[in-house]
Amino acid sequence: MQDLDSLKADLATAIRLLTAEGLMDFNGHLSVRTPGDPNKILINPRSVSRTSVTGGDIVTTDLRGALVDGKLDPPSETPIHTAIYRLRPDVVSVAHIHPAIATAFSIAETPIVPVFTLGCLFGDGVPVFDKPDLVRTDALGDELAEVLGARRAALMRGHGAVVVGEGVVECFNACIWLEENAKKQLTARQLGNVVHAFSPDEIARVKNDLWRPEVIRKTWDYYTAKERTGDARVDRAKTRGKSASARAARTRK
Ligand SMILES: [Zn+2]
Numbered sequence: 001m002q003d004l005d006s007l008k009a010d011l012a013t014a015i016r017l018l019t020a021e022g023l024m025d026f027n028g029h030l031s032v033r034t035p036g037d038p039n040k041i042l043i044n045p046r047s048v049s050r051t052s053v054t055g056g057d058i059v060t061t062d063l064r065g066a067l068v069d070g071k072l073d074p075p076s077e078t079p080i081h082t083a084i085y086r087l088r089p090d091v092v093s094v095a096h097i098h099p100a101i102a103t104a105f106s107i108a109e110t111p112i113v114p115v116f117t118l119g120c121l122f123g124d125g126v127p128v129f130d131k132p133d134l135v136r137t138d139a140l141g142d143e144l145a146e147v148l149g150a151r152r153a154a155l156m157r158g159h160g161a162v163v164v165g166e167g168v169v170e171c172f173n174a175c176i177w178l179e180e181n182a183k184k185q186l187t188a189r190q191l192g193n194v195v196h197a198f199s200p201d202e203i204a205r206v207k208n209d210l211w212r213p214e215v216i217r218k219t220w221d222y223y224t225a226k227e228r229t230g231d232a233r234v235d236r237a238k239t240r241g242k243s244a245s246a247r248a249a250r251t252r253k
Contacts, residue, residue, distance in 0.1 A: 001035045001036065002035055003035065004034065004035060004042075005055060006055075007032060007034075007035060007042065007168070008042055008055035008056075008058040009054070009055035010168045010169070011030060011031075011032055011042055011043075011044070011055070011058055011168050012044070012053045012054050012055045012057065012058060013224060013227075014030055014168050014169070014171070014172040015028075015029075015030050015044050015050050015053050016050065016051060016052070016053060016227065017172065017223045017224065017226075017227060018030065018050075018095070018097060018172065018175055018176075019050040019051050020051075020226075020227060020230075021176065021179075021223070022099075022100065023097045023098070023099045023175055023176070023179055024050050024095075024097050024098065025050070025098050026049070026050060027075075027098065028050060028095070028096055028097045028098055028160070029043055029044050029075045029077070029078075029080075029081070029095075029096050030043070030044060030093070030094070030095045030096075030168070030171065030172075031043040031044075031078075031081040031093065031094050031095075032092060032093040032094075032167070032168050032171075033085065033092050033093075034060060038085075038089070039062060039063050040060055040061065040062055040063075040068055041060070041061055041062075041063070041081060041082070041085060042058050042059070042060055043058065043059060043060075043061060043074050043075065043078060043081060044057065044058060044059075044075070045057055045058070045059050045070065045072035045073060045074060045075070046072065046073045046074060046075045046076060047072055047073065048072065057072070058070065059071075059072055059073075059074055061074050061078060061082070062082075063082045063085055063086055064082060064138065065078040065079060065082050065138075076134065076136050077096060077134055077135050077136055079135055079136060079137055079138050079140065079141030080094070080096050080135045080141055080144060080162055081094045081096070081141075082138070082141060083138060083141030083142045083144060083145040084141075084144075084145045084148060084162065084164060086142075086145070087142075087145040087146070087148075088145070088148075088150075088164065090166075091164040091165070091166075092165065092166050092167050092168075092170075092171075093164065093165045093166070093167055093168045093170065093171035094162065094163070094164050094165075094171065095161075095162065095163045095164075095165075095171050095172070095174075095175050096160060096161070096162055097160055097161055097163065097175050098159070098160040098161075099160065099161055099175070099178065099179040099182065100179075101179055101182040101183050101186055102126075102155060102161055102178050102179050102181075102182035103155065103156075103158070103159065103160055103161065104182075104186070105126075105155060105182055105185075106128045106155035106156065106157040106158065106159075107157065107158055109128075111125065111126070112125075112126040112155070112178075112181060112182055112185065113185065113195065113197035113198075114181060114197055114198045114203055115181060115184050115185045115188060115195060115196070115197055115198070116180065116181055116184045117206050117210055118173075118177040118180065118181070118210055118211075119177060119180070119181030119184070119185075119198070120198060120202075120203045120204075120206045120207035120210070120211070121152050121153075121174055121177055121178075121207065121211060122151075122152055122153055122177075122178065122181060123198070123200070123203035123204075123207065124150075124151050124152075125151060126151070126152075126153050126154060126155055126161075126178070127147050127148065127149070127151065127154050127155070128147070128154065128155045128156075128157055129143070129144045129147045129148075129154055129155065129156045129157065130157050131143070131156075131157070132156070132157055132158040132159055134159075135156075144156070144162065148162060148164070152164060152174055153174065153178050161175075161178060163175045163178055169216055169217065169220045170216055172219075172220065172223075173216050173219050173220070176219065176223075
């Protein structure tokens, strides 16, 4: 079982990565059941920027959204998470994201269908929660959870999406692949009149091949390395900036 601090660190990392990919923006949230107690969840607090959140910021609530541990308030839409956890004992992690392209499908009333390999995760459909209201009550959370049913993801019309996973890393992967599938489906529609979706057989085969721990981990490693490389670039630029100003100062002397 993963220890609490390392799980909090992974949760914060996944939030920063989803933000960097343009999927979470300033209001999204990601949660996970606590190790050893499935009736409590870890979630990013409402007020901390999704670009800089760390494991130390993460708060704990019960399955009704009451704060159990931590100093800051959980997000106002925590009922999205708690309702799904109450309905789905199989779900370990829940994301609420604002992906631009996938959300547009809910506005255009066009169903998302699996059109590329990892889009097979959504082979049983991506239903749409038809209310554009913020989900701030248990009653609305329950309605959304009912729409999601046993599926991997649901869209929220004109708002965003909910995505679920067997853990933080799986949930992160599924968020990435939902938007990627939507992008490819949109591009294909712009190229011609045919959207050649995968057949049920193809969905089962390809999902079996690709939804595996090593592929899931590889995706996670790719995006975490991308964050580190980005940081390294900023550090190098800062160093260059310092040496350039030091040179300029020497020249002025
Ligand atoms: Zn939202």
